[in-house]
Amino acid sequence: MRVGVLTGGGDCPGLNAVIRGLVRKGVQEYAYEFVGYRDGWRGPLEGDLIPLDIPAVRGILPRGGTILGSSRTNPLGQPDGIRRIKDNLAKDEIDALVTIGGEDTLGVAAKLYEEYGIKCVGVPKTIDNDLSATDYTFGFDTAVGIATEAIDRLHTTAESHMRVLVVEVMGRHAGWIALHSGLAGGANVILIPEQRFDVEQVCAWVSSRFRASYAPIIVVAEGAMPQDGDAVLKDGSLDSFGHVRLSGVGEWLAGEIERRTGKEARTTVLGHVQRGGTPSAFDRWLATRFGLHAVDAVRDGDFGMMVALRGTDIVRVPIAEATARLKTVDPALYEEAGVFFG
Known part of the structure; x- marks a missing residue:
């Protein structure tokens, strides 16, 4: 053979x-x-x-x-x-x-x-x-571990400067990495593709966090979309299987938070770091x-x-x-994490 x-x-x-x-x-x-x-x-x-x-x-x-x-x-x-x-x-x-x-x-x-x-x-x-x-x-467990370590590190710099830090992780249609790493890393907001998010609600959570004298960490999957918008695209180009190249929702969200709350916001895009290494x-x-x-x-x-x-x-x-259907995050699992938002 x-x-x-x-x-x-x-x-x-x-x-x-x-x-x-x-x-x-x-x-x-x-x-x-x-x-x-x-x-x-x-x-x-x-x-x-x-x-x-x-x-x-x-x-x-x-x-x-x-x-x-x-x-x-x-x-x-x-x-x-x-x-x-x-x-x-x-x-x-x-x-x-x-x-x-x-x-x-x-x-x-x-x-x-x-x-x-x-x-x-x-x-x-x-x-x-x-x-x-x-x-x-x-590969999933490794990616979650890498993202969680990054979130752990970003907590200290967010608190030192009292600014919002938005962490963009991979996840085109499914928010498993965002949910697992966000929960494990103590994120204050987790945004996934399965649930469209309200920017005003995110800003309210940010403001609530600052009133408690803590700097918020937001974890967002690359495929997450606002209620009144579409996915943020890198350049609109497609790969050989017809998938659009996603990138930029973290930067877009940080800009919206700064504009609506007046609080300084920065973005970290983990990107291919999640795929690499041992x-x-x-x-x-x-x-x-x-x-x-x-x-x-x-x-x-x-x-x-x-x-x-x-x-x-x-x-x-x-x-x-x-390959007939994707495995996406159960709404009940996402609800569990909601107690930590804000």
């Missing part, structure tokens, strides 16, 4: 742990041969691959990013993209393809399996934790287990399936089911 592996979408702490788990178990227990396709779907599109064996995966467990590289290449939007992938997989004698990615990467894998018979097994990856079929995705212990554990179970799915011929975490068990679910 010759197995191809690719990592697509944004980079994420834990990707290398998945690759290591796949290769170690696949080689040692099943005598499989592995190759890695470079830069997400670009690799099988162009036949760009590297050999993966046990020496190649030694020492990569604590490393962030991915040794295979990643990209947001969309083969469904490429001329003859599907034919090129099929031709290259046949040329490279690939019997199965393990795709590690989020909604877009796995959506391509589901289509390739269902419509073209390409034997794919999926592994969920997104720091946003927004894939509905799994309790958690690896994965947390939880993410290493989860990603490793995903890799071990994904290669078992290949052995069982259980294609078109994705490994997922349910409680403490790793289960298999159809890739199409996993």
Whole structure:
């Protein structure tokens, strides 16, 4: 059995742990041969691959990013993209393809399996934790930890200068990072994409905080939107999957707070810092287990399936089911945090 592996979408702490788990178990227990396709779907599109064996995966467990590289290449939007992938997989004698990615990467894998018979097994990856079929995705815990540490540090400078600090974190459609890090970091306001926010109410919370002689910290997800407006866009451009590039809601909100309250406000955009660096212990554990179970799915011929975490068990679910809808923050969970606002 010759197995191809690719990592697509944004980079994420834990990707290398998945690759290591796949290769170690696949080689040692099943005598499989592995190759890695470079830069997400670009690799099988162009036949760009590297050999993966046990020496190649030694020492990569604590490393962030991915040794295979990643990209947001969309083969469904490429001329003859599907034919090129099929031709290259046949040329490279690939019997199965393990795709590690989020909604877009796995959506391509589901289509390739269902419509073209390409034997794919999926592994969920997104720091946003927004894939509905799994309790958690690896990378999320690391991102929350990084954001929480930043919020902890910003409390002291906010209080030293008695100014508002707005912390913008990732989260296009789901506010999991904002909710978890905001609650863990003691934020005074948390704004998420699932709940449009009232700027006047935010300003009222800010004023209340200052009356208590404390400087407020506001955590806002990049996809959060005011009641009477739309998402703040970087430049209106789209990526290859048709997603607009979000950026700037934190800066916009800080400006509105200054204008409406007269209080000084500053913004910190964590951006790609949340994706970088060494994965947390939880993410290493989860990603490793995903890799071990994904290669078992290949052995069982259980294609078109994705490994997922349910409680403490790793289960298999159809890739199409996993990408059918996003997992967003339950309003009841958001309400829990509301006691700390203001």
